[in-house]
Amino acid sequence: MAQGDQMIDFRTRELVLRADFDLLDDDGCSWISLRFVQNLRAPEEGETVYLLDGNGRGCVGKVERVEGHYACVRPDWSTFTGGPLPSAVSS
Secondary structure, eight states, X not given: OOXXXXXXXXXXXXXXXXXXXXXXXXXXXXXXXXXXXXXXXXXXXXXXXXXXXXXXOEEEEEEEEEETTEEEEEEOGGGOBSSXXXXXXXX
């Protein structure tokens, strides 16, 4: 993921999204619900977000597309922190 892709407006944009790293689609992307994003603008295609799971593990990701209340996000596994890579990635 290239640094400096764009400036992020932290006051108006949702930046951290909850993810389940064990549920990836065939393209290696995570589908994230945007239904409960409140008081901030949901991310759009091409934007950078931070994915965080229920165990405190996370990484940066790029929004590939948005369909209804769901965003397809491609995780950048080189930025993953919080332990070993998820089993869906390491296998």
